[in-house]
Amino acid sequence: xxVSVIGGGTVTExxxxxxxxxxxxxxxxxxxxxxxxxGGVMEAACRGASEAGxxxxxxxxxxxxxxxxxxxxxxIATGLGHAxxxxxxxxxxxxxxxxxxxxxxxxxxxxxxFDRPVAGLETHDAPGVEAxxxxxxxxxxxESAVGDGAEFRKR
Numbered sequence: 001x002x003v004s005v006i007g008g009g010t011v012t013e014x015x016x017x018x019x020x021x022x023x024x025x026x027x028x029x030x031x032x033x034x035x036x037x038x039g040g041v042m043e044a045a046c047r048g049a050s051e052a053g054x055x056x057x058x059x060x061x062x063x064x065x066x067x068x069x070x071x072x073x074x075x076i077a078t079g080l081g082h083a084x085x086x087x088x089x090x091x092x093x094x095x096x097x098x099x100x101x102x103x104x105x106x107x108x109x110x111x112x113x114f115d116r117p118v119a120g121l122e123t124h125d126a127p128g129v130e131a132x133x134x135x136x137x138x139x140x141x142x143e144s145a146v147g148d149g150a151e152f153r154k155r
Contacts, residue, residue: 002032003142004092006107007041007100015099018121019044021135022096027054029139034092037068037075041098046071059088086110094142097123117145
């Protein structure tokens, strides 16, 4: 399964720890991490996934693939700026939101449009977001919401 990890580009140490743990758990369980490819939550989740042997995809706002954080395995340059947020969510089977500002809120909106289940850790209280307390609960929620992910592998 692919899981979009969304959240702030700048984060506190505790938020980075949450994101890294989410990434680690996803990587350990064989899931791919899709994110916006830059810093903050995105970099921490990719770091965790990478260190656990998982694969990471960064869908970048700019035109330069080299702008991706060092833990992105597959950088995708879009040249779309924040409009790439829809692509981040569309390319996951589910999403985990951690913290975040207006950009994360837009991704939560796209999750609703694309009918993606979302687990939220210290993020916006928005329709369709299942508030959870721990990274383990976030991963368990998206796994149970998607099932084995077989129907999404064909997308």
